[in-house]
Amino acid sequence: MDKPEDETVHYDGPAGGWGSLKGISRIYAKELASPAVIETLRRQNKPGGFMCVSCAWTKPAHPHPAEFCENGAKATLWELTSRRCTPEFFDRHSVSELKEWPDHDLEQEGRLTHPMRYDRASDRYLPVSWAEAFREIGAELRALDPKSTAFYTSGRASLETSYLYALFARLYGHNNLPDSSNMCHETTSVGLKKVTGSPVGTCVLSDFDQCDAIFFFGQNTGSNSPRFLHPLQEAVKRGCRIVTFNPVQEPGLIKFVNPQSPTEMLTKKSTPISELYFQVRPGGDIAAIMGLCKHVLARDAELFARDKRHLIDTAFIEQHCHGYDDFVACANAASWEEIERESGLSRADLEAAADIYCDAEKVIGIYGMGVTQHVHGSQTIGMLVNLLLLRGNIGREGAGISPVRGHSNVQGQRTVGISEKPELVPNDRLKRLFDFEPPMDKGMNTVEACEGIIAGKVKAFVSLGGNFVRAIPERGKMEGAWTKMHLTVQIATKLNRSHLINGEIAYLLPCLGRSEEDMQASGPQTVTMEDSLSCIHGSVGKRKPASEHLLSELAIVTGIAKETLPPNPKVRWDEWVGDYGKVRDLIEASYPDKFTDFNDRLFTPGGFYKGSKARERIWKAESGKAEFTVPTTLSSCGFDDAPGRYRLITLRSNDQFNTTIYGYSDRMRGIEGTRDVLLINPDEMARAGLAAGQVVALVSDAEDGVHREVGGLTVTPFSLPDRCVAAYYPEMNPLVPLSHHDKLSKTPAAKSVPVRIRANDCSSR
Structure with a gap:
C-alpha cells in the first residue's frame, strides 16, 4: 500500500497462477498442518472423496x-x-479478555x-462431560416455551444433520429455523421462485459447455468460487462471450492462469475472461438490465419492420410467459437518461452489451450476493429473468439462470427442511412418519430472530455452526441483547467471537470437521451435501479427529434432542446416529x-441431479407460467442519493471465507497487512477533501435516528464508481440497520448501505 497518493491500489496479475499457489503455501505453513493433509486435498471434490467445506x-x-x-x-x-x-487455554484467558482479540487470532488458536x-x-469456559451438557441443555429447553427458542444453522452442516435438526425443532414445537x-x-429462494416457480437455478454444468454468452451480475468468482474459473476459461476458448457487471473490478473475471496447466504456469500466459x-453503480443493476432489455426490444422492432421476423422468441413467450405486454410498456417508457443515471453506465456501453446478448443463441445469466443483498434485490432477479425470457433462455440446454451460492451446503439445507415456512416442508409426510402434529405457524428467519432477541422474546438460541453474532447486522445492539437470553448453545470446530457473547447459561460444543473420520456404531459414515447446481454429493472423511472428545454434528443434535423430547417409538435417535444411511x-x-434411491446414488460422478421444474419449462409460479415482472424502481438500494451520502459495499478478501479470516492478504486487490481500509476512487477523494492514508470513520446515514459508526479506517484509493465506498465484511456490519433488507426475503442489504464519511482525524498511518 506504499503507492503514490494519486494511484489506486490494485492487482496487476491474473486469478489463479503462482499467486494462488503462494497463498496456499502461506496458510499451510501458518496452520502447521500435517503432511496427511495432502492426501485429503488429493481426494477433495472427487467422487467417493471429501467434499470441500468452502464454496458450493x-x-x-x-x-x-x-x-x-x-x-x-x-x-x-x-x-x-x-x-x-x-481447556488449558480457557483456564489462562477469561472470556472478557478474549473479546478484545481480533477474529483472526481467536480462530488461530486451533x-x-x-x-x-x-x-x-470466573468468566471462563470450564470443561463439562457430554452427558452432563446434553442433560442440562435438555432440561433448560424443556422449561421454555418452544416458540421462544431459535435453532440456527450455518451452511456447512450435512443433509443428514440438517434433516434431523429440522425434525428436532418441529418435534419440539417450532419452525424457528433461521x-x-x-x-x-434467501432473495433467490423467494425472488426466483416468484418468477420461475423454482427457488433454485436452472443450469447444470454441461450448459457451460454449450452456451454462447454469459452475463455476470455481482458475483466474485475469483475469490468466492475459483473452481468455476475452469469451465469459464474453457468456454472463452471455444468462443463464448462473457459480459460482467460489478462495481468492483474482480481479477477472476478479468484474466485467469490455470495453475494445473504447466504451459500457462511457465509462460504466465493468461486467458482474458470478460x-x-x-x-x-451499487444498486444499479435493475437500470443496467432495463437498458439491455430496452435495446433488445428496439432491435426486435427494427428486424420485424425490415424482415417481418422477430429477434424475440415470440412462440416461447406466448406459450410459456405471463406479463410480457406490461413489461414491454415499462421498458419502452423508461428513459435512457434515467437508466444512465441509476446504472452509472452509458447508453453506448449498454447497447454494446445487449448486442452480444442478441447475437448469442444460448445465454446464461449468473449472479451472486451483489444482487441479492439489496433492498430491492428480488426485483433485480426479476429483471434478469425478464432479459433471459425475451429470447427463451430459460428451460433449454446451454442457457438458463444460475445463482452462485456461498456455503458448501446452504442450498441443500433448505431442500431437506431448514425453513421457517411450513408451506415449504412436507408436513403431511412428517406427520405420518413420526406420528406427531408439526407446528404450522410461520417461524423466524434471521432478521426476525434478531428482532426477537432485541425485544427479549427469544430466550434460547442453538447455533449449529457459524459465527452468528459477527455475521448479522446491527451488531452493537445485538451483542447487548444477546447476553440477556437465558440459554445459548454453540456447536463449532474453532473459537470465534460469537462464542464470547453468552446468555445466562452457555455451552460451547466441539464437533468433527467434514474432513475427519466419522466412526459410528455401523462403521465409518458418509455425509451428503447439495451444490449450487442442485447436484447431491457424498463425502467421506478420512483424517484422524482433532480430539478423542469430539462428536459429530449429527451426534450432538441427537444427543440434545433425546434429552429434550419425550420418547416416541417412531423417533429412533440412537439408531439414526449409528447409521446415517437410515437418515x-x-x-x-x-x-x-428429489431423493429416489438416495443411498444407491451417493457417489454418482458429478453428483445426482435433484432436478428443477423450471428447467423442464414447468412453471410453478402463480400464473402457471414464467413471469415477466415490472420493476417499481430502477435502483435496488432502497434509499435516495443525497449530498455527502455514499453507498457502502461490503467486501470479502481472498484471504477469508464469510466470517473466517485466514490472514491479512487481499492479494487480488493489492491490499496487504490490514483490513481497516476505506476504498474510494481518487476523484471522489478529491471532492471530499480526503488524502490517501488519512484515518476516517464511517457513520450510518440511515434515516432512523440511530447512531452507528465504525472508525479507524485508512482512506485508500481504489477503482470504484462515483458516490460509493467499499470496506470489509464483517467489520462493517455495525453500520447495517436490521431494517435494511430485501423487501421480500428480509436478506440484509449489505451491498448498498447509506453512510457518510467523518474525517475528523487527519493523521496518516
Missing part, C-alpha cells in the same frame, strides 16, 4: 488432478490445523477439543421426488 460450486464428473481452489485448500488446511484450543460450559463467576441462507441468498466489464432413507421418504 459444483463437482465435475471428470475432475482435474487437483479439484480444489486456493480458498478450498485454505479451508481444508484451516480445518486440519495441528493447533488445539484446549481446533476446540472438549465440550465447555461458561462459568459466569439459517445462513437468510443472510445471503470481453466487456462494466463497473455498474437418508428418511430423507427419501420425506422427499421422494
Whole structure:
C-alpha cells in the first residue's frame, strides 16, 4: 500500500497462477498442518472423496488432478490445523479478555477439543462431560416455551444433520429455523421462485459447455468460487462471450492462469475472461438490465419492420410467459437518461452489451450476493429473468439462470427442511412418519430472530455452526441483547467471537470437521451435501479427529434432542446416529421426488441431479407460467442519493471465507497487512477533501435516528464508481440497520448501505 497518493491500489496479475499457489503455501505453513493433509486435498471434490467445506460450486464428473481452489485448500488446511484450543487455554484467558482479540487470532488458536460450559463467576469456559451438557441443555429447553427458542444453522452442516435438526425443532414445537441462507441468498429462494416457480437455478454444468454468452451480475468468482474459473476459461476458448457487471473490478473475471496447466504456469500466459466489464453503480443493476432489455426490444422492432421476423422468441413467450405486454410498456417508457443515471453506465456501453446478448443463441445469466443483498434485490432477479425470457433462455440446454451460492451446503439445507415456512416442508409426510402434529405457524428467519432477541422474546438460541453474532447486522445492539437470553448453545470446530457473547447459561460444543473420520456404531459414515447446481454429493472423511472428545454434528443434535423430547417409538435417535444411511432413507421418504434411491446414488460422478421444474419449462409460479415482472424502481438500494451520502459495499478478501479470516492478504486487490481500509476512487477523494492514508470513520446515514459508526479506517484509493465506498465484511456490519433488507426475503442489504464519511482525524498511518 506504499503507492503514490494519486494511484489506486490494485492487482496487476491474473486469478489463479503462482499467486494462488503462494497463498496456499502461506496458510499451510501458518496452520502447521500435517503432511496427511495432502492426501485429503488429493481426494477433495472427487467422487467417493471429501467434499470441500468452502464454496458450493459444483463437482465435475471428470475432475482435474487437483479439484480444489486456493480458498478450498485454505479451508481444508484451516480445518486440519495441528493447533488445539484446549481447556488449558480457557483456564489462562477469561472470556472478557478474549473479546478484545481480533477474529483472526481467536480462530488461530486451533481446533476446540472438549465440550465447555461458561462459568459466569470466573468468566471462563470450564470443561463439562457430554452427558452432563446434553442433560442440562435438555432440561433448560424443556422449561421454555418452544416458540421462544431459535435453532440456527450455518451452511456447512450435512443433509443428514440438517434433516434431523429440522425434525428436532418441529418435534419440539417450532419452525424457528433461521439459517445462513437468510443472510445471503434467501432473495433467490423467494425472488426466483416468484418468477420461475423454482427457488433454485436452472443450469447444470454441461450448459457451460454449450452456451454462447454469459452475463455476470455481482458475483466474485475469483475469490468466492475459483473452481468455476475452469469451465469459464474453457468456454472463452471455444468462443463464448462473457459480459460482467460489478462495481468492483474482480481479477477472476478479468484474466485467469490455470495453475494445473504447466504451459500457462511457465509462460504466465493468461486467458482474458470478460470481453466487456462494466463497473455498474451499487444498486444499479435493475437500470443496467432495463437498458439491455430496452435495446433488445428496439432491435426486435427494427428486424420485424425490415424482415417481418422477430429477434424475440415470440412462440416461447406466448406459450410459456405471463406479463410480457406490461413489461414491454415499462421498458419502452423508461428513459435512457434515467437508466444512465441509476446504472452509472452509458447508453453506448449498454447497447454494446445487449448486442452480444442478441447475437448469442444460448445465454446464461449468473449472479451472486451483489444482487441479492439489496433492498430491492428480488426485483433485480426479476429483471434478469425478464432479459433471459425475451429470447427463451430459460428451460433449454446451454442457457438458463444460475445463482452462485456461498456455503458448501446452504442450498441443500433448505431442500431437506431448514425453513421457517411450513408451506415449504412436507408436513403431511412428517406427520405420518413420526406420528406427531408439526407446528404450522410461520417461524423466524434471521432478521426476525434478531428482532426477537432485541425485544427479549427469544430466550434460547442453538447455533449449529457459524459465527452468528459477527455475521448479522446491527451488531452493537445485538451483542447487548444477546447476553440477556437465558440459554445459548454453540456447536463449532474453532473459537470465534460469537462464542464470547453468552446468555445466562452457555455451552460451547466441539464437533468433527467434514474432513475427519466419522466412526459410528455401523462403521465409518458418509455425509451428503447439495451444490449450487442442485447436484447431491457424498463425502467421506478420512483424517484422524482433532480430539478423542469430539462428536459429530449429527451426534450432538441427537444427543440434545433425546434429552429434550419425550420418547416416541417412531423417533429412533440412537439408531439414526449409528447409521446415517437410515437418515437418508428418511430423507427419501420425506422427499421422494428429489431423493429416489438416495443411498444407491451417493457417489454418482458429478453428483445426482435433484432436478428443477423450471428447467423442464414447468412453471410453478402463480400464473402457471414464467413471469415477466415490472420493476417499481430502477435502483435496488432502497434509499435516495443525497449530498455527502455514499453507498457502502461490503467486501470479502481472498484471504477469508464469510466470517473466517485466514490472514491479512487481499492479494487480488493489492491490499496487504490490514483490513481497516476505506476504498474510494481518487476523484471522489478529491471532492471530499480526503488524502490517501488519512484515518476516517464511517457513520450510518440511515434515516432512523440511530447512531452507528465504525472508525479507524485508512482512506485508500481504489477503482470504484462515483458516490460509493467499499470496506470489509464483517467489520462493517455495525453500520447495517436490521431494517435494511430485501423487501421480500428480509436478506440484509449489505451491498448498498447509506453512510457518510467523518474525517475528523487527519493523521496518516
